[in-house]
Amino acid sequence: MSDDLQQRLDKAEWVLKNSGFRHCDIPACNCGSWHQVGGYRARFDEINEAVEEAGFSTNGRTLLDAVKDMAEKYNDAQNLIRQLMEQPVIEDTLYGRLARFRSKLPWAYELWVRKHLPGTNC
Numbered sequence: 562m563s564d565d566l567q568q569r570l571d572k573a574e575w576v577l578k579n580s581g582f583r584h585c586d587i588p589a590c591n592c593g594s595w596h597q598v599g600g601y602r603a604r605f606d607e608i609n610e611a612v613e614e615a616g617f618s619t620n621g622r623t624l625l626d627a628v629k630d631m632a633e634k635y636n637d638a639q640n641l642i643r644q645l646m647e648q649p650v651i652e653d654t655l656y657g658r659l660a661r662f663r664s665k666l667p668w669a670y671e672l673w674v675r676k677h678l679p680g681t682n683c
């Protein structure tokens with residue numbers, strides 16, 4: 562095989578691999594060709610998994626609705642954190658703020674503690 566042809570084949574293979582194709586390694590298929598494993602479907606599945614892992618069920622609902630819920634919860638958490646931090650300290654103790662944070666958004670509280678107070682139990 563000429564160097565030029567080999568270079569062209571290498572380039573074609575690189576393009577296929579970077580477009581989400583993998584050389585067939587399924588014994589039952591054995592087509593010797595390429596299967597599309599990446600692309601939109603894989604990206605879609607990744608989002609689906611991440612949403613489920615974050616505790617937002619898609620059971621009986623669309624993925625878009627679950628993502629909207631997640632965004633709403635995130636905004637709620639942001640607003641609550643802002644409120645808690647803007648309140649004058651004199652009105653409340655830090656412990657009281659954290660306790661309210663924990664009771665209103667336990668999942669966000671857990672993430673916050675893990676980030677800001679590592680090694681502490683919630």
Ligand SMILES: [Zn+2]
Pocket residue numbers: 585586587590591592593594595596
């Ligand atoms: Zn195949």
